[in-house]
Amino acid sequence: MVRVAAGVLRRADGAVLLAQRPAGKIAAGRWEFPGGKIEAGESPREALERELAEEIGVRVQSARPLLCLRHAYTERTVELDTWLVEAWAGQAEGLENQALAWVQPAEMESYDVLEADGPIIDALKLPCALPITADRADADALLADLLRLAADGHRLIRLRAPRLSEEAYTALAMQAGPRLHALGSGLLIDRWQGVPAGTAGIAGVHLTAAAAQRIERSALPDAGWLFASCHNRAELERACALGAQALVIGPVHATATHPGAQILGLDGFAQLAAQANRPCYGLGGLAVSDAEAVFQHGGQGVAGISAYQHPR
Numbered sequence: 001m002v003r004v005a006a007g008v009l010r011r012a013d014g015a016v017l018l019a020q021r022p023a024g025k026i027a028a029g030r031w032e033f034p035g036g037k038i039e040a041g042e043s044p045r046e047a048l049e050r051e052l053a054e055e056i057g058v059r060v061q062s063a064r065p066l067l068c069l070r071h072a073y074t075e076r077t078v079e080l081d082t083w084l085v086e087a088w089a090g091q092a093e094g095l096e097n098q099a100l101a102w103v104q105p106a107e108m109e110s111y112d113v114l115e116a117d118g119p120i121i122d123a124l125k126l127p128c129a130l131p132i133t134a135d136r137a138d139a140d141a142l143l144a145d146l147l148r149l150a151a152d153g154h155r156l157i158r159l160r161a162p163r164l165s166e167e168a169y170t171a172l173a174m175q176a177g178p179r180l181h182a183l184g185s186g187l188l189i190d191r192w193q194g195v196p197a198g199t200a201g202i203a204g205v206h207l208t209a210a211a212a213q214r215i216e217r218s219a220l221p222d223a224g225w226l227f228a229s230c231h232n233r234a235e236l237e238r239a240c241a242l243g244a245q246a247l248v249i250g251p252v253h254a255t256a257t258h259p260g261a262q263i264l265g266l267d268g269f270a271q272l273a274a275q276a277n278r279p280c281y282g283l284g285g286l287a288v289s290d291a292e293a294v295f296q297h298g299g300q301g302v303a304g305i306s307a308y309q310h311p312r
C-alpha cells in the first residue's frame with residue numbers, strides 16, 4: 001500500500017487548490033490535491049509539509065486532518081491522508097511544471113480529478129456542523145426550529161421528528177424545504193417517499209441504522225446526499241454497501257436521550273471512522289467546541305440536537 005499525504009489549501013472565499021499531474025507521472029494530466037508519498041520515518045504531517053514545499057513552494061502555517069481514506073486502484077492501493085490547510089506562507093506555484101487551479105468545491109465536476117478523491121470533495125462540500133431537530137410532536141415548533149437553525153447559518157439540517165405521522169412529516173418537509181433553500185440551507189429527511197423529487201431545499205436522505213438494514217439500494221432516491229447512522233462495524237459496512245456518502249457515528253459520549261447505548265468514546269469513533277473512507281460525523285454528548293477533537297480523531301464534525309440548541 002502506498003501511503004500519501006495531500007494538502008487541500010483553502011482560501012477565505014472557499015476555493016481550493018488543485019494541481020494537474022505532470023507528464024511522466026502515473027495518471028499524468030489528471031487533477032489532484034498537491035502531495036506525495038510519505039517517506040520512511042516521516043509522520044503524515046511532516047510529509048505534508050515537505051511535499052507542499054517541494055511541489056508548490058508554500059510553507060504550512062496551520063493544518064488539520066480533513067479525511068483519511070483508502071482506495072484500491074487496479075495496480076495499487078493508496079491511503080490518502082488529507083489535510084485542510086487554511087494558513088500558509090508564500091504564493092502557490094507549480095514547481096514541477098504542473099498547472100494549478102483555484103476551484104470552488106461545487107465546480108470540481110468540470111475537472112478530471114483522480115478517482116480516489118471523490119470523498120475528499122464530499123468532505124469539502126459538506127459542513128462541519130450537522131444539527132438534528134429536537135424530538136417534538138408539534139410541526140409548527142419544528143418549523144420554527146428549522147428556520148432558526150438556518151438563520152444561524154447551518155447549511156444542512158437533519159429533520160428527525162419520529163413523533164410526527166408520515167403525513168405530518170411529509171407536509172413539514174415540503175413546507176420547510178423551499179423556505180430553508182431561500183436561506184441557503186437544506187434538509188436531510190428520513191421519510192422521503194411522499195416528498196416529490198426535486199423539491200427545493202431537500203438536500204438528501206438520512207437512513208437510520210434500522211432503515212439501512214431493511215432498505216434495498218434500488219429503493220433509494222438517485223439524487224441528493226445519502227447519509228446513514230451507524231453504531232458499530234456491521235452497521236457501518238451496511239451503510240457503505242448502500243452507497244452512503246457520509247456517516248453519523250455514535251454515541252461518542254453518554255446522552256440522556258439514549259441511555260443504555262454502547263458508548264464508543266472518541267477512540268471508538270476514530271476506529272470506525274478509519275474504516276469508512278468517507279466523511280463521518282460524531283454524535284452523542286458532543287458540543288460545538290468538540291469539533292477540533294473530532295477532526296483529530298478523523299471525523300468531519302459534530303452532529304447533534306443539543307449541541308445546536310439555543311439556551312432557553
Ligand SMILES: Nc1nc2c([nH]c(=O)n2[C@@H]2O[C@H](COP(=O)(O)OP(=O)(O)OP(=O)(O)O)[C@@H](O)[C@H]2O)c(=O)[nH]1
Nearest residue numbers: 004006025026027032033034035036037078114116117
Ligand atoms: N498527491 C496526491 N496523490 C493522490 C491523490 N489522489 C490519489 O489517488 N493519489 C495517488 O497517490 C499517489 C501519490 O503519489 P505521487 O505520485 O504524488 O507521489 P510523489 O509526489 O511522492 O511523487 P514521486 O514519487 O513520483 O516523486 C499516486 O499514486 C496518486 O495516484 C491526490 O489527491 N493527491
Ligand SMILES: [Mg+2]
Nearest residue numbers: 034035036037
Ligand atoms: Mg505528488
